Amino acid sequence: xxxxxxxDILLAYAxxxxxxxxxxxxxxxxxAITQDTLHAIGNPNTRGxxxxxxxxxxxxxQRAQRIIQASQLPQEVRTVWQHTPGIARWVPLAVxxxxxxxxxxxxxxxxxxxxxxxxxxxxxxxxxNFVVYLWMFGSWLRSLLRGGREAPVTLQSAHSGASATxxxxxxxxxxxxxxxxxxGGSGLRKMVLSFERNWWQISRRSRHAQxxxxxxxxxxxxxxxxxxxxWVTGLTNEYQVGWESTFLSATTVHHFLxxxxxxxxxxxxxxxxxxxxxxxxxxxxxxxxxxxxxxAGSAGALTATDIGERWVxxxxxxxxxxxxxxxxxxxxxxxxxxxxxGRHVQLPLAQPYFxxxxxxxxxxxxxxxxxxxxxxxxxxxxxxxxxHVAAHYGAGAHVVIxxxxxxxxxxxxxxxxxxxxxxxxxxxxxxxxxxxxxEIHGELLQTARxxxxxxxxxxxxTQDFAERNTGAPRRVQERRELWGEFVRAAGLVPTxxxxxxxxxxxxxxxx
Numbered sequence: 377x378x379x380x381x382x383x384d385i386l387l388a389y390a391x392x393x394x395x396x397x398x399x400x401x402x403x404x405x406x407x408a409i410t411q412d413t414l415h416a417i418g419n420p421n422t423r424g425x426x427x428x429x430x431x432x433x434x435x436x437x438q439r440a441q442r443i444i445q446a447s448q449l450p451q452e453v454r455t456v457w458q459h460t461p462g463i464a465r466w467v468p469l470a471v472x473x474x475x476x477x478x479x480x481x482x483x484x485x486x487x488x489x490x491x492x493x494x495x496x497x498x499x500x501x502x503x504x505n506f507v508v509y510l511w512m513f514g515s516w517l518r519s520l521l522r523g524g525r526e527a528p529v530t531l532q533s534a535h536s537g538a539s540a541t542x543x544x545x546x547x548x549x550x551x552x553x554x555x556x557x558x559x560g561g562s563g564l565r566k567m568v569l570s571f572e573r574n575w576w577q578i579s580r581r582s583r584h585a586q587x588x589x590x591x592x593x594x595x596x597x598x599x600x601x602x603x604x605x606x607w608v609t610g611l612t613n614e615y616q617v618g619w620e621s622t623f624l625s626a627t628t629v630h631h632f633l634x635x636x637x638x639x640x641x642x643x644x645x646x647x648x649x650x651x652x653x654x655x656x657x658x659x660x661x662x663x664x665x666x667x668x669x670x671x672a673g674s675a676g677a678l679t680a681t682d683i684g685e686r687w688v689x690x691x692x693x694x695x696x697x698x699x700x701x702x703x704x705x706x707x708x709x710x711x712x713x714x715x716x717x718g719r720h721v722q723l724p725l726a727q728p729y730f731x732x733x734x735x736x737x738x739x740x741x742x743x744x745x746x747x748x749x750x751x752x753x754x755x756x757x758x759x760x761x762x763x764h765v766a767a768h769y770g771a772g773a774h775v776v777i778x779x780x781x782x783x784x785x786x787x788x789x790x791x792x793x794x795x796x797x798x799x800x801x802x803x804x805x806x807x808x809x810x811x812x813x814x815e816i817h818g819e820l821l822q823t824a825r826x827x828x829x830x831x832x833x834x835x836x837x838t839q840d841f842a843e844r845n846t847g848a849p850r851r852v853q854e855r856r857e858l859w860g861e862f863v864r865a866a867g868l869v870p871t872x873x874x875x876x877x878x879x880x881x882x883x884x885x886x887x
Contacts, residue, residue: 388440393533414772475594479601534570592707821866
């Protein structure tokens, strides 16, 4: 899912979980939007196969857009929603220019006129990057051992969690507060803060990849700045060539330099440093003067100028191979991750909010034909039935209340009630206030099992009996057990409607 679609969904989530506000749609309005969206997109099962994840996410996105359209959001809120927070535009430029200047000044200030074989500034860049590579490799191994598992993202509701703040979010929260002129206790203000907090969690991988991108580019620019200083200084100044150390011998420096420049020597076919050259360059001399080895007439000895040029070229190749090229590759990889993550935002679909929408989406094809037996369905009862259906079958499920069956009447066939369609089902609704009778109710259940199968929907209406016996929860429990055993004896499974009667059973007291 693209980032802009995910932001729409997160804003809709913030709107639905916010405290009631005249600028926001009510819960009833959001439920109506859910049904309108389901009817607009059509039944996913009619397009072949079961509903896919992509179809569900498309439904959630369209629903979110409709909820946002139904909201009377101030312009300040819409500005926050439409402008994705991220790194300021000046930050990348500052990182690149700053790294280039730091690298340029490091060599300029430490070795302004010397070709130092043990240049601290350049060796420091190489060793620092080597340590970073080891740390990156260790982090990669640790992620492999953990199986790539990350801490789950938990969306915070706008009503209950607006005050919760992630540890790294204080900066953007203070900026966001400055952009919102609404009072501190405003429900819309809390809603927007919750929206941005959730987005901050959802986009943390993309944000982390962005920072790594610019850090890799900054490291490459630092090395490029050091090389630029090295070459610019060599064009306008005469380098002194050599090395010096209190603790390192010529043999140690000889082994160290050949180990350090081994990749360059192997790739470009350069000859390794000889021990005689290292010994001859201990101390400092002008690059225009012949080296001590050349004055001694050693065969193949290089002049100091040759050694200085070789040193500059070798360090340039070394930093290019070990710092600039790898860092550019890593930056390119992070740029690809930023691009990919921006188009594959992962939402916590296991949370109750999305699970409820999943039930709504899955219930699109169901039309329930309810047959009340020996009692009328008033408006209050109809609303309770619709609420039960929305909670268990999805908001897209349709409820059709059929004419009431008279006491002792025969059960009509399934085709006469719900038709032959695969997306329809018949439901027998019996009032639990009635006492089960084998000759009447037993025959009714047996007929339902024969015509509709063992999976026939048998709903027992509990509200009337529970309301008449609010002071006798044990009696309600006994009646539930009686009807439950009666229905199960017929080979069917009872469903208690509405579910609000369940707590009454748990409140029963022992005799």
